[in-house]
Amino acid sequence: MKLVECVPNFSEGRVKARVDEIASSISSVEGVRILDIEMDENHNRSVITFVCPIDRAVEAAFRGIKKASELIDLDRHTGAHPRFGAADVVPFVPLSGVTMDECVALARELGKRVGEELQIPVFLYGEAAMREERRSLENIRSQGFQYEQLKTAIAEERWKPDFGPSSVGKAGATIIGARDFLIAYNVNLNTSNLNIGKKIAKALRARDGGLTFVKALSFYLEDKKMVQISMNLTNFNKTPIYRAFELVKLEASRYGVNVVESEIVGLVPLDALLESAKFYLQLNGFKNSQVLEKKLWG
Amino acid sequence: MKLVECVPNFSEGRVKARVDEIASSISSVEGVRILDIEMDENHNRSVITFVCPIDRAVEAAFRGIKKASELIDLDRHTGAHPRFGAADVVPFVPLSGVTMDECVALARELGKRVGEELQIPVFLYGEAAMREERRSLENIRSQGFQYEQLKTAIAEERWKPDFGPSSVGKAGATIIGARDFLIAYNVNLNTSNLNIGKKIAKALRARDGGLTFVKALSFYLEDKKMVQISMNLTNFNKTPIYRAFELVKLEASRYGVNVVESEIVGLVPLDALLESAKFYLQLNGFKNSQVLEKKLWG
Structure with a gap:
């Protein structure tokens, strides 16, 4: 099965009921499995890690972003961590049987939907970046340039979003991309x-x-x-x-x-650890498909 | 999920349709996955490898043994490999989340059913052995002591089966047990x-x-x-x-x-290779449940 991981960051780290509601909207898509939810009070930010078949990933992330835009008002949000929007950063990560190119395609498809259907400005980053200077997250937003600064800067050509309007509402902007597993x-x-x-x-x-x-x-x-x-x-x-x-x-x-x-x-x-076992045991001809569990679950 | 491997050996290695019929009877149990079927003409013997959740293992193996007893007549069977019965040897192997003790319990439960319901004599071996001298397969049957010899010897106290009748029909006897993965x-x-x-x-x-x-x-x-x-x-x-x-x-x-x-x-x-990765990388506190795929499939 072709599996993708998605690790959206939301600008809510204090009200658990809200984070749960966002998570529920994501897991309402069939095949989605939420692996982890981390809330940080100081950052006022939460990170939801979920995995799903590649053909469900855009819909699941979209529902999370939509729900966050309904629940979170950036004009009332404070926290230590810099942020652009209610759904702040949404990276897709290739897992089993999925290429980076496919994750880039997911990011752009999601970006288009978020821009058009939710009227939220979208910036593409990481491997999905369409402008080289947007490849690095640190180049996009920082402690000194976040939601408050973007509100006026977005009218400038250099801050024109990749999708969506050149104006920022209470849900802010969302940074969507693709990156490798960390x-x-x-x-x-x-x-x-x-x-x-x-x-x-x-x-x-x-x-x-x-x-x-x-x-x-x-x-x-x-x-x-x-x-x-x-x-x-x-x-x-x-x-x-x-x-x-x-x-x-x-x-x-x-x-x-x-x-x-x-x-x-x-x-x-799994493959990251298999690579080390293969290196040290000098298992030159080994195929990862020889792992019994891969045969069962692959 | 608690998974068991079972590797039954059947005394038919020439007529593919029969082996397929046995395999089908095994895979008719929901949750069973057949990983491999090997037929050996010279031995006139086949080995079916299947994996299933622990609570389906006895039923799946039972159906295979029953079907083999209907299709294979030991009085007409010849082959290079020594054998006791139509279903000759049936070992259970612990896979993920299953202990050897649980596999021993499966072997004994299956032995009881085969003895009582199919009236086939059953000898327990390996970790499931109830007599120490039956622990090793080589101690039970060999080139010089197989189906033909057992027919008369089974009346003796030392060849009393662990389950089933002290007499051998055309399906012969079955050796059931538990062992580690090889x-x-x-x-x-x-x-x-x-x-x-x-x-x-x-x-x-x-x-x-x-x-x-x-x-x-x-x-x-x-x-x-x-x-x-x-x-x-x-x-x-x-x-x-x-x-x-x-x-x-x-x-x-x-x-x-x-x-x-x-x-x-x-x-x-998987765990066998993880152990090597952990050894060489000195990953002292690592839990195998940190493997992403285990979280997804475990």
Whole structure:
């Protein structure tokens, strides 16, 4: 079955009944499975993670956006996290049997419907971006440029939305896109020297010459008395887990420091872990379809 | 979902229509998925591999045994492989969320039904054995003691079946049990010296002082010009894949020989590969339920 993940962010993190109502509108589409709902009071924002067959994804996301536009008034919304709209960011993520191109198509189809039927301005981002400068979410909205600023700026050519009107109502604007699955991956080291951690994180992350699809920071874990290299792996197909792990290990060895353990936060796609098993066991000819459960469920 | 695998062996390997009819009777139970059907003309025997929810397993296996008893006459059966009955051996294998104890219970429930309702003598083997000497299949029937010999021997106390009558009809007797999943695992080495391969295989296998749940032989692969260590891992929970792999690597290093690649033949349960990924990545706190697909399908 062709499965897509969708992780819409909504500008409501305090009134549970509202978030539940949005989630219900999403799961009212047959085949949708909601995996997780996270509410953040301080950010006044919630993140709903759902998975569904590819042909239901646009309808499910659309219903969530529509319901959010009915329930949330941006003129009355405050919170620590920057936001453009009631439904703020809606990324599609390819899961099993789905390509990035298909997710890009979903994002654009949804964008068109939201713009035309709900009259909400839509900006496309990530792999679905139609303007190169809109590829990165940070380039679109930030602490200094969000709903309040967009209200007037949207009349300018550079803020013309990809779909929908060039004016902002109480539901704000929605940023819709496609991106790869993100793995939150940490490696803990047997040192309490944060300077070593910072050097290792720097060696790992893309922008300082490390691995292309790794974002890395370093923290000191008070409870464990260990330094942690905390990473986001933004494309596990191209930069697999084992490569990040082995590179941390290598850079740590430079300081006589060893890896104590590593940690995956939250969910991880099966194929990402299979890739590591195949690497270490040198399983050259292995096909992922040999996994019994894939035969049952694929 | 609690899933069980069942791998019944039937004494028909030549007439495809009969094997198909047996398979159909099994898959007539809702929720049953047939993964594989292998027919062997020389053995005159077929192996059907199916998977189903635990509460359907006994009924599905029962229907297969019943159909086989209607279609196969042991008095007219010849073949290279030793056999006791039309349905010869029926093992249950724990898959996801199922314990060995539950598979033992299935085997005994099925044995009771087959004995009482079909009046076929049943011997329990493997983990389901009720007499210690019946634990090993080789101890029950062999080239020298099969259907023909059992016909008279069954009257003796030591051949009293665990269920059913102490007499054998044309459907013969059925050996029912529970065992762990078997992984066929090979490691190829960059040597053509079979003597080295034999020493490594010996170091690996249980009976010569190696790993408890490993059976190992060594072959020379003509096409690849490599020596292969060919293993059966009979309990991947207790002797995981990575341990067998690393021990081959270690023993090979003694001779300056390296591992070129390894190979899993046929299907492998997801958890067996996850265990290797967890070992190498030092994922100490990882729960298998963090695998996205498990959340979707579990």
